[in-house]
Amino acid sequence: MADAAAATADDKAPPAPAAPALPIKLLIIVVVAALVAGLGGAFVVVKMLGGKSEPAAAPEERKPEPQAKAESRGDGGGKHGAAAAPGAMFDLEPFIVNLADSPEIRYLKLTVKLEAENEAASAELSARVPQLRDTILVLLSSKDSTTIRTPQGKFQxxxxxxxxxxxxLSKPGVRSAYFTxxxxx
Structure with missing residues (x-):
């Protein structure tokens, strides 16, 4: 009897309704809309962050100026205070020299500009161009390529x-040399 009751219960119970299947088109539309919204949000965030980083760079560029002024005041004048105002630039013709590399032959082409402290030093430099070129040529030809290729070598x-x-010069009047x-x- 229990078997008969179980059989009639199975016949009376309607089959479980199947979950309605989402149409494929609707599923694709939802996924595409989510991707577009995500990409649009990412684009807006990048634009907002990108816009804020540019003004942040400007104050960093301004920071060295107050530091340089503070150094010149704290040092008591002299060299740092004079470095704030650019001096007269004196151009030399380009140098082409053989370097002191032993197994290989290496060349250096160098153009130098000298920063003179004043016009008197610039005038003295103009009068001594052959001596300047000779001194610099001897110095350059004594260097090897491995040392002058490094930033420290260039500064030295x-x-x-x-x-x-x-x-x-009769009185030191060159502040610095610049490589162009x-x-x-």
């Missing part, structure tokens, strides 16, 4: 050029 070379040029062309081949 700049300092050595400044020292040697000031050694030629530097090619090692």
């Amino acid at each position: 070379l700049r300092d050595e050029i400044t020292q040697r040029v000031n050694g030629l 062309d530097f090619v090692v081949q």
Whole structure:
């Protein structure tokens, strides 16, 4: 009897309704809309963050100026205060020299500009161009390519050029040497 009751209960129970299947078109539309909304939101966030980083760069560029002024005041004048105002620039013709590399032959093409403290120093530099070129040529040809290719080597070379040029003048009048062309081949 229990079997008969179970059989009649199965016949009376309607089959479980199947979950209505979402149409494929509706599913695709929902996924595409979610992607578009996500990409649009990401674009807006990037634009907003990108816009804020540009003004942030401007104050960083302004920061060195107050620091330089503070250094010149704290130092008591002299060299730092004079460095704030650019001096007269003295151009030298380009140098092309063989470097001191032993197994290979390497060349250096270098254009140097000297910053003179005043017009009197610039006039003295003009009168001594052959001596300046000779001094710098001897210095450059004593260098090898591995040392002058590094940033530290370039800074050292700049300092050595400044020292040697000031050694030629009756009164040191060159603040710094600047490289406007530097090619090692």
